[in-house]
Amino acid sequence: MAQLGKCFPTTLCCVNDAVCCDISVTVGTGPVDLYTNSTNFPVNGTFMVDNSNSSTGNVTLTDGTNAIDVAPGTCQAITYSDINNGESITWQTTAAADFKVSFSINYKF
Numbered sequence: 001m002a003q004l005g006k007c008f009p010t011t012l013c014c015v016n017d018a019v020c021c022d023i024s025v026t027v028g029t030g031p032v033d034l035y036t037n038s039t040n041f042p043v044n045g046t047f048m049v050d051n052s053n054s055s056t057g058n059v060t061l062t063d064g065t066n067a068i069d070v071a072p073g074t075c076q077a078i079t080y081s082d083i084n085n086g087e088s089i090t091w092q093t094t095a096a097a098d099f100k101v102s103f104s105i106n107y108k109f
Contacts, residue, residue: 020102023091028057030092034101035083043083045105049091050075057097063089070099 019035037043051059051070059070061078064087068078080089083105091101 014106014108016104016106018102018104020100022098022100024098025057025093026096028092028094028096030060031062031090032092034061034089034091035103035105036088037083037085039107040085041107043105043107044079044081045083045103046077046079047089047101047103048075048077050100050102051097054097054099057093057095059091059093059097059099061089061091061101063087072097 034047035045047061049059049061049068049070051057052073052075054072056072058072061068061070063080063083066078066080068076070076083089089103093099
């Protein structure tokens with residue numbers, strides 16, 4: 001389920017995209033790209049990992065510099081204020097895990 005490309009009628013304004021997905025892995029996995037900025041615009045956004053259904057695997061979400069490590073039975077969010085062209089947000093797990101990821105990204109052009 002995704003709501004993509006909410007554009008505002010003002011010229012040279014902004015775009016807000018929201019995405020959520022369920023991910024299930026049976027072994028430790030990663031790193032796997034979740035989002036890559038392929039625009040020429042800096043992007044900011046908040047990413048949330050809900051690892052409440054997992055009983056074994058930690059989930060790590062990172063931009064290569066700032067990371068969150070979400071233990072089984074918990075959820076956490078992180079805001080990245082400047083995802084530049086070519087930079088990616090990735091996830092990886094330490095063991096089997098069933099988790100949800102949702103994020104909202106914003107950019108101006």
